[in-house]
Amino acid sequence: MVTERKRKVRELDASFNRAQEQVSEEQLRKKRGLFRRLTALAVIVVTLSVVAFMTIHTQAQLIDEKMEERQALEAKLEALQLEQVYLEQEIENYNDLEYIAEIARRDYFLAKDGEILFKLPKLSTD
Template sequence: MNSAQQRNVRELNSHYNEQHDKKIEQKSISNKGLVRRLSALGLFVATVMVATVITLQSQHTVLSQKIEKKQYLENELVQLQLVERDLIDEIENLNSLEYIAEIARRDYFLTKPGEIIFKLPTITAD
């Protein structure tokens, strides 16, 4: 079409055109609101997910530390149980007169009547 024919075409201000324009405008406003709501929801979900990840990471770190500490304490418990067993054996031995006599002979060179003690030097292997 040429420009003369375009000037001859007029737009009618009909009730239908006004309603159609209002519907388009309302749809545009509705879409903007929808985008805002979805953006807010997305931001909220992202915030919750970040908080969850941070919490899980910190709990994992604390749990790892506690597991390491538990293993260390279990090893220490085993060692202390061995020491306890040795001490119980020593208590039982110290309640025995024969063991006390053996220690007195070995450490203090005490003898029974008529007994002679010979102390031999210890030989070290180089």
């Protein structure tokens, strides 16, 4: 009861097989090319990112140094302005005859006519 059937399997043309192999090889080549391009693009992006980060970091350090230098210079400017105010006051004082007379009495022990100067010992605060 078992009947054997003969199967007829038709073989594909050799040209079709070669065409299919070429198509699969071309797809494989395209995938490899895509992978290479993506890898090259990733390397370029990473390199540019590192360079950008280093540039930003260097500029941030430079800005910090400049800010510290600015603060130091502003403090020096303030001190110089205070000194300028003091020196301008000294100029005004030295143009005043009464101030000059007071300095002459105090430092050089000069006296006006009829005036007697007494030099007192300094008191020690022990």
